[in-house]
Amino acid sequence: MQGTRMLERLVVLAMTGAALGACTDVGPERVVVPAAAPRADRAAAPDDVDAVLRGYLAAQGYTGRVAQTLEARLGRPVDRRLADLGRLLWFDPIHGLNDDNTCGGCHSPTNGFGDTQPIAIGVDNNRVVGPGRMGPRNQRRTPMAINTAFYPTLMWNSRFRSLSGDPFDNRQGLEFPAPEGRTLSYLPQLLVAQAFIPPTERVEAAGFHFPGGNADIRAEVIRRINATPRYRELFGGVFPEVRGGAPIVYDEFARAIAEFEFTLVFANAPIDRYARGEPGALTAQQKRGATLFFGRAGCVTCHAVSGPSNEMFSDFRQHVAGIPQIAPTRSNMTFDGPAANEDFGLEQVTGKRDNRYAFRTSPLRNLALQPAFMHDGAFVRLEDAVRYHLDALGSAAGYTTAALPPDLRGPTGPIAPVLTRLDPLLRRPVALTPDELDAMIAFLRDGLLDPAARPERLRHLIPDRLPSGRTPLSFQ
Incomplete structure (x- = not known):
């Protein structure tokens, strides 16, 4: 009985925008947890995980059939x-x-x-x-x-x-x-x-x-x-x-x-087949990651799937996510800022200083095929990109370009002005257990990949x- 009440509470929370927090200026690839976030999706039994995930998908109006509408x-x-x-x-x-x-x-x-x-x-x-x-x-x-x-x-x-x-x-x-x-x-x-x-x-x-x-x-x-x-x-x-x-x-x-x-x-990923009624399309780990994505972690607030997002996992809005600024040693372009090592993002289009460092939320479908992540490729491993957003303020000081190609390993642009504009929801560190982090990455990497898009x-x-x-x- 207690488990049933817990499940019902999760589904109700999924159907209320307030349960996931308001997204006013949150950046791409973010992972945030709203205040008073429920913890039940962490401990749910396998059958309950399916019920919770189906509830979240129903609340978002997610069909897994967007490709068929073209x-x-x-x-x-x-x-x-x-x-x-x-x-x-x-x-x-x-x-x-x-x-x-x-x-x-x-x-x-x-x-x-x-x-x-x-x-x-x-x-x-x-x-x-x-x-x-x-x-x-x-x-x-x-x-x-x-x-x-x-x-x-x-x-x-x-x-x-x-x-x-x-x-x-x-x-x-x-x-x-x-x-x-x-x-x-x-x-x-x-x-x-x-x-x-x-x-x-x-x-x-x-x-x-x-x-x-x-x-x-x-x-x-x-x-x-x-x-x-x-x-x-x-x-x-x-x-x-x-x-x-x-x-x-x-x-x-x-x-x-x-x-x-x-x-x-290419929008026939395991999450799509699952939404169309194939319960085995997602592994147990991917389902746990999906419940975090759509539920407690609140990722779907900006990596949206409803309405004009067309199930593309982006709200297609501009947000400041606190990404380290990478400037190549040799470029065909003139970068922004007094040292020519910054990218002002949306400000280049609008001319408005308030839009500085804002970039469109990245759509997440098939991201396993990417060699790097974020608008400037600051991360070459999905794990590192997710970890950074769990604690952008804490991680910024330790960021290194060591994993990037040699011509991108020079000094990064100033991070302090970027973090000054960081969305408030990203200012609070988020604690995920190692198992939860692995589940989230499994969902993002494999649960959103259409096999037909593979290079072969x-x-x-x-x-x-x-x-x-x-x-x-x-x-x-």
Whole structure:
């Protein structure tokens, strides 16, 4: 009887936002415990753990079926022929005016279509994709491109966003930094609009030698593609006007890239199969970790799954999480701060000092495929990233870059101003037992991983030959 009352209390707590505490400015990958947090999920018997976890999932409206909603929300089937054209473009340096990088250089199928580096290496690279990639670094780690169809904001500072909060709904406009602003709002989905941007980014693909602005860069990209007979043939097979002799236009290039991204939905992890009624999909340890995540630890408050979060484990808001500031010894970018060793995050977009050091809550699906964690790759082990957030204030003084690549081991940027803005919920140390920590990590690492996204499953997407005739990048 006592166990039943305890279980009922847990489920009721799960269904009240107040039970998990309010999240006002809490950062990515956080682990917090609200005041008067219940401890029953720690000691629950196996049958009770299942009941508690099912209660939490029901309270969040978690279905495990978000992947199945894609085509209904697009309002059409995915065009496989257009997507395959986008796949070829993804790996072809033809649209990188520096002639050495492409989408696949930073979004690699060997890492869940994410970065192979703690901080991205864009132009002036050695044409290798993997641990051996070398060259000047950018400012942040490239996030994974898989499942981005469901993201209402894109990039670490959310500088690309759907104003409706729904990436499939452009009726309120799609907002980008200048010079684009809201001029791309006519496009049908946020990813289609986003595809306008990477070829124009100097540090990512365009380099620093081509004159002109964004429109000029796009015009040169399309000139190259139109001058390639094989691409004329491939685009003509999808777009009747091109088949009839009309030139390929940038909108068609963007549609092809986005269509390929629509095929990169990998949201069939053990937690999804469990939510759909397969109790054995999660191990006993992963279930214990999940009850901590959704319950006592309160992680789901910011790594949200409800409503516009689309079961992506992020609220897609900007928070200060107290991450150590990593500045590479060689970079294509000018960092912020008087010593040029800081990243002001959201302030770069809004110009507001109150937004300094704020970054978007990181979506957690398939994070086991990442080589590093946080916006600047400050941690290369998931265990270290979680431990840091259990006691950010206490851990900051002992942080070391020893595990990072040599060019990221220099002095870190100032941490004191970052911690001054640290969210109040992260100021209080959180005590997890070693078993609880292991359970949490097992859930995050394995319970959120779709096996179909593993490198051995995705490497076949890398083409052996490119329509442009250019030499492909070398994937390790």
